[in-house]
Amino acid sequence: MQINRRKVLVGSTAATLLSVARPRIGWAAKDPIRIGVPTAISGPYADLGNQVKRAITLAVDAANAAGGVDGRQVEVRYLDTEAKADMARQQGEKLALSGFNLLTSAIASGEALAIGPQLARWDALYVSTINKADDITGKSCVPRMFRVNRPDAADAAVVQPWLKQQKQQKWAILAADMAWGRNSGMSFKKAADANGRTVVGESYSPFGTNDYAPYIQKIADSGAEALWVAITGRDGITFAQQAKQFGLFDKVFTAGVSFIADNQVNALGDALKGVWGIINYSSTLDTPGNKAFVAEWEKKYPGTSPSNFEGETYVGMQVIFQAVQKAGSVKPGDVAKAMAGGSFDTIFGKQLMRQEDHQLLGPNFFGYVGEVNGKLKPIITMTVPADVATPPPDGSCKLAG
Amino acid sequence: MLIQLLNGLVYGGLLYVLSVGLVLIFGLRRVVNFAHGSLYMLGAYIGYTVASLGGFWLGLVVSVFALTVLGALLDRFVFRPLQDEDPIVTMLVTFGLLLVLEDAVRTVWGKDFLTMAPPPSLSGVLLLTGTNFPVYRLAVIGIAILVAIGLSLWLRLSRVGLYVRASSVDPVTTGMQGVDTERLSATVVAIGAGLAGLSGTISAPLVALAPSMGGSILIDSFVVVVTGGLGSFTGAFIAAMLIGQVHNWGVVFVPSAAPMIPLVLMVLVLIWRPSGLVRAGA
Structure with a gap:
């Protein structure tokens, strides 16, 4: 049954x-x-x-x-x-x-x-x-x-097709200084190279950073038109809050991975409105x-x-x-x-x-933070089907049965 | 250039308000207060809740007041009974307090992250050398300077200030001269905790609120206290401003080593002057 x-x-x-x-x-x-x-x-x-x-x-x-x-x-x-x-x-x-x-x-x-x-x-x-x-x-x-x-590889796999549709040429990267953030920064750089985009600045902030002002200023000074963010949890919220106060999101198009997760959106409200990112699951x-x-x-x-x-x-x-x-x-x-x-x-x-x-x-998704029935939520705009979004095994996994 | 300098002042200012509270408590009670980070956290949460009901400034006042009362209780029921114990015992107790306070906050406010907006009167930006600089950050610098001026006037000009300085150099002799050092310590610990509440509330619009938020900033403020010279008020100011700047310029010029630089600075200062930049009581 x-x-x-x-x-x-x-x-x-x-x-x-x-x-x-x-x-x-x-x-x-x-x-x-x-x-x-x-x-x-x-x-x-x-x-x-x-x-x-x-x-x-x-x-x-x-x-x-x-x-x-x-x-x-x-x-x-x-x-x-x-x-x-x-x-x-x-x-x-x-x-x-x-x-x-x-x-x-x-x-x-x-x-x-x-x-x-x-x-x-x-x-x-x-x-x-x-x-x-x-x-x-x-x-x-x-x-x-x-x-x-x-997995991370599935997040990397959606960046490439999405980036192809974006008009911004000059990108900056801000990621968490840990294995996940470094990986994500690296795979974004690969995707940028493959699509003929330039990465004009790359910063990695340590876990538990309280003051993102120097990073925000660096991004603004780099002349980047767009920003890729791989910071999440409390650090992601702190960064978004400070970036919003500096008006960074108004000047620089922003997208990221795990950056527009629902808990971030709930905590930040308007600060993340209009920010793009990879979405693994959305209630919509x-x-x-x-x-x-x-x-x-x-x-x-x-x-x-x-x-x-x-x-x-x-x-x-x-x-x-x-x-x-x-x-x-x-x-x-x-x-x-x-x-x-x-x-x-x-x-x-x-x-x-x-x-x-x-x-x-x-499958894996890309989208932005927008309003649904008066509530801010990550909204899916691009769906990458399962066969593309989950790359084939790279042969490193050997299961003996 | 100017912007990065100002950014350094903002972070330095925040660190100063937090660490001068630690210095006050250490000076009078000889307690390394590990719970200071959680007092900061509690200050932020109280500020958040009161601000959502009655506005930012009310939140600031209530948070400072609540933490001051808590500080007085802390002195009466924790530091005073423990003053004849091994310092390590007191330190462990303050560490335990940190855990208790974190759990208490988690129970009351929940586990979700919270954020708070700056007061409407300070939420704009100011155009400085072609860059938008948040007005609120300028206000943080202003508050830190006011605290520094207020504290040093109090310490230098008032009678209680004189007692505090005397007692932090030699509590026994000060007591023999007829100063009630117990009451003095209670006052000072209360003020120190109140300053933690102040720094928590003013940083609430800048960082995400979480029960664990005291941890990372506490380490920075310990670096400030040690670099400045344990128990020195002027030293804490100089060290906080220095570390604020170093933290900022490190990110700009040597990003890969930035988190390490304040610690390297501390080590260098300690090699050069083992008791810190400014000797306590000097």
Whole structure:
């Protein structure tokens, strides 16, 4: 039996009533699905951990209300990693060994890379929904690790076609001085070269920068017509706020990666209006699956719409549930077998989990921050189809089975 | 050129207001206050909430007042009972306070990032040498200068100021002369915390508000305090302005080494003058 999203929605009310009367033994007949979430509950990324929690709560509550998945109740346990790799390994181990061995949704890529090598020993499975480092499905790939969100390479892949349409010739780059920011700056430079654009300035700001004024002034002095930004989180907001006060966005056309994420837009409001960027998921996405998801979301969390990270985390839950359904088992080994090479119904549509590197193939988007029903949101203007947006495996991932 | 110079003054000014509070507390209580960053953070959040209800200036006043009261309580219930303990104990307690305050703020204001607009009267830009410069940044420089002037007048001209200076050189002798050093310390810690509230609120329109926001700026202000000479008010001013400029010009001329330069400066100053630019109490 296939669980269909619409059926879930329609049946949920009835199921809620039923589940009250239903004897607990009904659940006990089959092992429950135990999801372990080692994520940032405190620390600088607590904001992201909170988004993870909202998306998972929605998915799990809906599934349980509809009578569970594959006749199994879904249980979740969260442990705090502060987005630190060593803590992710410890907390991941605690979760896995206490039976919550279907792991998902750590924040930093370093966390996933720390969890990956342990999965076989823990007899667990990990599904990335936020981590972007290419290595997770590249040279550090392992049979028990999967990714449903867009990797860095997918973000790089959309820049080139987008840049081709832009008229600005002279670009400046401002990126976070860490692996992700450096990579993004480099791939933008490559895209600029390929399209005959010049990069007139390149700056990398350290994590936790409080004063972006010197960077802003440097960009203004460089004579750039446009700016590419790869800064996110608190730093991204601080930069945008100061840039707005200097009037930088009025003079210099601005676009970026992870710069116009929903949480940034919510915190900044008008400051990001008209800024462009890569969008991995938007609640304005026009698919039947997404519309049902957004409707469900707005019912559960009134006055909000799902963010990009919330959307992607929800996809992770859909993939896990459908894989359990298909495997008819909650053993991580069986679920992993069902996941690899499988096809899944997600809010993006039908998506394939690539056998070679365990990357879910999905589209990627470009757009700008604009108003939808009086609320500022990232709005998609360009869709890059899954086969272009998710570059083929580069051969660095060798899965022995 | 002028713009980068001004930018340096803005950051230097912010650092000064924050670090002079640290200097005050260290001078009187000999406490390295790790919780200072979280007082700054709390000041920003209180400023944010009150400003959204009654305007920026009310936010500023309430935040400074609230932090001053908190500072007095901190002195009465933390620093005073711990004054005979090993300094390391007090330091650990202030570190614990930092964690508690961060969690408290997270519980009250949530985990989402917040931003605050500058007051409408200061939200424009001024055309300086062909570049738009935000008026609010000029106001930050102004506030820092006012704090510096106000503090030094208070320390040099008032009787309490005299006691503070005396007590930060030799608390025992000052006490023997009949000065109530306990009350004095409470006043000074309260003012120090109030200044953290002030710097938090004036920086709120410049940076994103997050419970972790005190961490990175605290490191910069420790660099200021150590470079300036632990416990020296003039030293803190000179060091803050110097580090503000160095931070700025570093980004312009040697971007790859920019984050390191203030630290290198600190090391060089300490080799040249081990007790900092200005010896405390001098």
